Amino acid sequence: MRSLRENLQRANLHLARNYPEPKIVYQQRGTAAGTAWLESNEIRLNPVLLMENQQAFLDEVVPHELAHLLVWKHFGRVAPHGKEWKWMMETVLGVPARRTHQFELHSVRRNTFPYRCGCQQHQLTVRRHNRVLRGETEYRCVRCGEKLRPEPPPLS
Numbered sequence: 489m490r491s492l493r494e495n496l497q498r499a500n501l502h503l504a505r506n507y508p509e510p511k512i513v514y515q516q517r518g519t520a521a522g523t524a525w526l527e528s529n530e531i532r533l534n535p536v537l538l539m540e541n542q543q544a545f546l547d548e549v550v551p552h553e554l555a556h557l558l559v560w561k562h563f564g565r566v567a568p569h570g571k572e573w574k575w576m577m578e579t580v581l582g583v584p585a586r587r588t589h590q591f592e593l594h595s596v597r598r599n600t601f602p603y604r605c606g607c608q609q610h611q612l613t614v615r616r617h618n619r620v621l622r623g624e625t626e627y628r629c630v631r632c633g634e635k636l637r638p639e640p641p642p643l644s
């Protein structure tokens with residue numbers, strides 16, 4: 489938490505913004521050290537890897553994931569490890585911009601759900617997805633007119 493706050497403070501000063509503090513959740517499983525969840529402004533950390541690599545998490549994983557969230561807020565949709573992210577890491581946060589942490593696989597997630605129509609895949613936001621699940625509404629593709637179906641179909 490302190491590492492996150494210090495890094496965020498540094499970024500807000502540098503960018504002259506007041507980006508809100510992300511939520512940290514310790515429920516990342518598997519081999520990933522962490523994930524950055526863009527729309528919900530959330531960093532999920534792997535509690536097992538955190539215990540085993542505390543210094544690396546403070547020095548690298550937390551700034552790495554935070555940089556993804558800041559890039560999303562500051563630049564919108566750009567390549568996850570592109571020049572904006574590199575700039576955020578090196579110039580703004582002062583951390584070497586390595587794409588992956590030495591001990592992990594890593595991913596950036598959007599909180600969207602894949603849907604399919606007759607012609608393409610669509611990404612629905614959590615809010616829209618929940619409205620579909622509750623049966624409040626349905627969405628149609630503007631191109632082919634077909635109703636969007638969740639992909640893969642939910643287990644019933």
Ligand SMILES: [Zn+2]
Nearest residue numbers: 552569587594
């Ligand atoms: Zn990354």
Ligand SMILES: [Zn+2]
Nearest residue numbers: 605607629632
């Ligand atoms: Zn379509």
